[in-house]
Amino acid sequence: MDRAQTAATAASTETERTAETAETAETAETERTAEHAAHGETVRPVNDGTAGPAPRADPSATPPPLRPRYPLAAWAAGLLMAVPALVAACRALDTDAMTPVPQLLSLLPWLTLPAGLALLLAAATRRRTLTFVSVLVLGATAWATVPYMPQAVIPYGLPLARVKVITANVEFGEGTGSLADAVRRERPQLVFVSECDRACRSTLVRTFAEELPHYASVDGEGPIGSILLSSYPLRDWREIPATMGMPGATAEIAGVPVRVQLTHPMPPIPGQVSLWKRELGRVKSAVAAAPAGPMLVAGDFNASQDHAAFRAILAAGGLQDAARRANESRLPTWPTEGPLPPFVQIDHVLVRDFSVRGVRVLDLPGSDHRAVVADLDLRGPR
Known part of the structure; x- marks a missing residue:
C-alpha cells in the first residue's frame, strides 16, 4: 500500500514538473519574442525546433539589375540605326563618300x-548602352537636317531692279507646254530650262520672241539640250563642259553685268557618282572663277543642300540658296511622278548680290520636276 502511494506521488510530481517546464519554456519564448519585436526583429523556427531572429534586410544593398529582354528588338534597333548613323556621320564630315551615301543623303x-x-x-530592351547609342544617332540625324546657311555678306545697297526667275526641268521636253503656260502667267525676266530638246527650244524661242528675245542654249535631244531665256541682252556666252547642256552668259540688268549660269549635272545614280561629283566640281570652278559682282546660278543640280558637292558650290561662289534666304528650305521639287509625293529639293536658284522677296514651286504636268519661281531684287553697291 505504501509502495503504491509512493509511486502515485512520484508520478504526480513528475507531471507537475513537466508542466512547469513547459510553462517556463512558453514564458521564455513569449518574452524572447517580445524582446525581438521591440528591436524590429522576427523569430522564425529552425530545423532543430528552436527559434531565432531573422536577419535584417540591408537598406544599402543595390537591387539586382534589370535583365535585358526582347533580343530580336535589340537586333532590329541596331539595324534601324545603321543607315541614319552612316548618313549623319557623312553629313557631319562634309563628304558625299560613295554609293549608297549620295543617294541616301537625299x-x-x-x-x-x-x-x-x-x-x-532600344528602350524596350532595357539595354542601356544600346539606348544611349540610339539617342546619339537620333540627335545627330536631327541636327543634320537643320537647313544649311553659309556665312555670306548680305547686300544692303538700294534695289536697282526687280527680277523674276523660273527654273524648270521639262523631262525630255514633255513639260514644254506646261512651262509655256507658267511663263505667260508669271512673266519672268529669266528662264532656265533643262532637258529642253530641239522641239522644246524651237517652241520657247518662237512663243516668247518678244518677251524673252535673248537666249543662250545647248542643242541636243532628250536630256542633253538646255536653254536660258532672257529679257535682258546676253553676251559672253560660255558653256560648262558636261554630259548635259549647261550654258551661261552675262546679262545686262539695269546697267549692271550679272553672270547667269544654268546647271544640269548627271544624277548620282550607282555607277556614275564619280561623274556626278566631277560635273558639280566644274560648276564650282566656274563660279569661283567668275568676276566679282552679282550672279545667278539656277537649274536642276541633281543635289540637295545635304550634299557636300552642292555646299561646295555655295562656298566657292559666295552664293546663297534663294529658298533658304526666303525661309522656304526643303521645298520638294522631285519626283512628281510615281506613288510617292516629292520628297527632295534638287532644283535651286542661287544668288549673289540679290535680295530675295519670295520663293515658291509650280507643278509642271508632263515633267517629273516642279518648277521653282524666285522673286529677287538686284542690289547696288553699299
Whole structure:
C-alpha cells in the first residue's frame, strides 16, 4: 500500500514538473519574442525546433539589375540605326563618300523616322548602352537636317531692279507646254530650262520672241539640250563642259553685268557618282572663277543642300540658296511622278548680290520636276 502511494506521488510530481517546464519554456519564448519585436526583429523556427531572429534586410544593398529582354528588338534597333548613323556621320564630315551615301543623303530628313523607332525599340530592351547609342544617332540625324546657311555678306545697297526667275526641268521636253503656260502667267525676266530638246527650244524661242528675245542654249535631244531665256541682252556666252547642256552668259540688268549660269549635272545614280561629283566640281570652278559682282546660278543640280558637292558650290561662289534666304528650305521639287509625293529639293536658284522677296514651286504636268519661281531684287553697291 505504501509502495503504491509512493509511486502515485512520484508520478504526480513528475507531471507537475513537466508542466512547469513547459510553462517556463512558453514564458521564455513569449518574452524572447517580445524582446525581438521591440528591436524590429522576427523569430522564425529552425530545423532543430528552436527559434531565432531573422536577419535584417540591408537598406544599402543595390537591387539586382534589370535583365535585358526582347533580343530580336535589340537586333532590329541596331539595324534601324545603321543607315541614319552612316548618313549623319557623312553629313557631319562634309563628304558625299560613295554609293549608297549620295543617294541616301537625299532622304536625310526622313531618316529621323527609323532613328526614332530604333530608340523606342532600344528602350524596350532595357539595354542601356544600346539606348544611349540610339539617342546619339537620333540627335545627330536631327541636327543634320537643320537647313544649311553659309556665312555670306548680305547686300544692303538700294534695289536697282526687280527680277523674276523660273527654273524648270521639262523631262525630255514633255513639260514644254506646261512651262509655256507658267511663263505667260508669271512673266519672268529669266528662264532656265533643262532637258529642253530641239522641239522644246524651237517652241520657247518662237512663243516668247518678244518677251524673252535673248537666249543662250545647248542643242541636243532628250536630256542633253538646255536653254536660258532672257529679257535682258546676253553676251559672253560660255558653256560648262558636261554630259548635259549647261550654258551661261552675262546679262545686262539695269546697267549692271550679272553672270547667269544654268546647271544640269548627271544624277548620282550607282555607277556614275564619280561623274556626278566631277560635273558639280566644274560648276564650282566656274563660279569661283567668275568676276566679282552679282550672279545667278539656277537649274536642276541633281543635289540637295545635304550634299557636300552642292555646299561646295555655295562656298566657292559666295552664293546663297534663294529658298533658304526666303525661309522656304526643303521645298520638294522631285519626283512628281510615281506613288510617292516629292520628297527632295534638287532644283535651286542661287544668288549673289540679290535680295530675295519670295520663293515658291509650280507643278509642271508632263515633267517629273516642279518648277521653282524666285522673286529677287538686284542690289547696288553699299
